[in-house]
Amino acid sequence: MADATDIRQWLIARAGAWRAMVQDVELLRSQRHATVDEALGAVEAYRGLARDLATARRVAPNTRTTAGLEALYRQLHVLINRRPRGGLAAVRALLAFDIPNATRELRARILGMAMLMGVSAFAGWWLVATFPTLISIFASENMIEQVEQGHLWTEGMINIMPSSVLSVGILANNIVVSVLAFCAGIFLGLGTLYLIAMNGLMLGAAFAFVHQHGLARALFEFIIAHGPVELSVICIAGATGVALGESIIRPTLDSRRDSFQACAHRVAPVLQFCAVLLVGCGFIEGFISPDNRFPMASRITIGVGYWLIMWALMSGRLFAKKID
Numbered sequence: 596m597a598d599a600t601d602i603r604q605w606l607i608a609r610a611g612a613w614r615a616m617v618q619d620v621e622l623l624r625s626q627r628h629a630t631v632d633e634a635l636g637a638v639e640a641y642r643g644l645a646r647d648l649a650t651a652r653r654v655a656p657n658t659r660t661t662a663g664l665e666a667l668y669r670q671l672h673v674l675i676n677r678r679p680r681g682g683l684a685a686v687r688a689l690l691a692f693d694i695p696n697a698t699r700e701l702r703a704r705i706l707g708m709a710m711l712m713g714v715s716a717f718a719g720w721w722l723v724a725t726f727p728t729l730i731s732i733f734a735s736e737n738m739i740e741q742v743e744q745g746h747l748w749t750e751g752m753i754n755i756m757p758s759s760v761l762s763v764g765i766l767a768n769n770i771v772v773s774v775l776a777f778c779a780g781i782f783l784g785l786g787t788l789y790l791i792a793m794n795g796l797m798l799g800a801a802f803a804f805v806h807q808h809g810l811a812r813a814l815f816e817f818i819i820a821h822g823p824v825e826l827s828v829i830c831i832a833g834a835t836g837v838a839l840g841e842s843i844i845r846p847t848l849d850s851r852r853d854s855f856q857a858c859a860h861r862v863a864p865v866l867q868f869c870a871v872l873l874v875g876c877g878f879i880e881g882f883i884s885p886d887n888r889f890p891m892a893s894r895i896t897i898g899v900g901y902w903l904i905m906w907a908l909m910s911g912r913l914f915a916k917k918i919d
Contacts, residue, residue, distance in 0.1 A: 606660060609647055613667065616640050620670050641671050693864035695911030700861065704834035708791050712830060715795025722796075723803035733800040742808050749817050749885055773832040773869060780836025781843075787836030794829060820894040821879040823902035828869045828876070835862040865909075872905055 623637060648668050651661040698705075723730050730739060738748045772794070779786025805814045838858055846854035879897065883889050907913055 605650070605654070612643075613647070613664070616644060616671075617667060620667065620674060623674055637671065637675055641668075641675055644668050644671060689864055689867075690908055690913070691911050694868050694909055697862050697865045698909045698911075701831070701834045701838060701865065704837050705831055708830040708833040708837070709827075711788065711791050711833075712795035712798075712826065715792040716799035716802075719796035719799025719801075720803040721799075723800045724807075727804070727807065730800060730804045733797045734804065739804075742805055742810060745808065745810070747805065747810055747813050747817065749814075773828055773866075773873065776829060776832040777836045777839070777866060780839035782840070785840070787833045787840065791830065791833040798826075816891055816894060817884050819891075819898045820883050820889070821876045821898065821901075823898045824872055824905050825876045825880075827902065827905065828872050831865060831869055835866060838862055868909065875901065 619637070619640065623633065644664065644667065648661070648664045651658075651664050655661055719733065723733070741748050772790070776787050776790045779790055802811060802814060805811050839855065839862075842854045842858035843851050848854040848857060879901070883894070883897065
């Protein structure tokens with residue numbers, strides 16, 4: 596049996612590690628997901644705690660220290676062996692916790708991207724309205740020619756190709772734009788700002804040009820069903836890109852790499868949700884927007900309704916009360 600001095604020194608030496616382990620356990624219990632490093636760290640802590648508990652039972656049985664270690668060991672055992680979430684439960688947890696948390700973190704950046712796109716759209720409108728020849732910077736010669744003849748470039752899209760093929764092509768284009776807005780954040784956020792500004796300029800320029808030829812209502816009628824969500828997704832993707840850039844410029848962890856990885860992990864659920872939203876946008880833009888059988892009222896209802904559903908899901912209000 597070790598003497599009292601040795602036991603006291605051992606307890607003092609290990610007390611700091613036990614306190615840190617308690618904090619780590621509380622943190623992991625409060626999280627819905629853990630990274631690979633956190634999981635491996637928990638397993639290693641579990642092994643070390645088992646050795647400490649065996650020693651405490653031998654040198655200091657029936658003490659408060661041993662009882663505390665036993666309780667901590669049980670908590671860590673349950674934490675490591677808990678059932679992983681999957682299926683419908685995982686989807687609900689994603690909608691109730693991960694996506695709303697990431698949205699709250701990105702809220703100011705999303706608003707900033709929306710303002711940037713709005714200001715850029717106004718600038719594009721003013722440029723083309725003041726200097727009509729500048730439309731050649733934003734539109735192809737074929738598009739310009741069709742508008743000057745009194746027709747939108749969107750007319751006859753269903754006759755040219757099936758709606759299913761058109762929908763897939765539009766979906767691919769939307770995803771490419773959103774992924775570029777996200778990935779451009781690697782360039783310290785400047786690439787993302789450029790892409791958002793260019794999209795705004797092109798939108799404003801297009802509306803100014805078709806307005807000059809009396810086709811503004813027709814263009815609005817085409818985009819209103821899918822446009823609100825599609826433009827919002829671009830702004831959200833841009834906000835995630837800016838967040839990545841900020842994680843590199845102003846790292847919150849010990850290294851820029853760790854800060855970048857942590858930021859990417861936090862915003863990933865929002866990007867996954869945006870990909871699902873773009874599938875819906877592609878379906879609407881391929882089957883509904885080019886079809887003249889849908890009146891303006893139904894298009895507005897679809898566009899505004901889809902947009903409201905998007906923000907209701909991103910806020911977590913529809914699922915938060917259903918998750919324990």
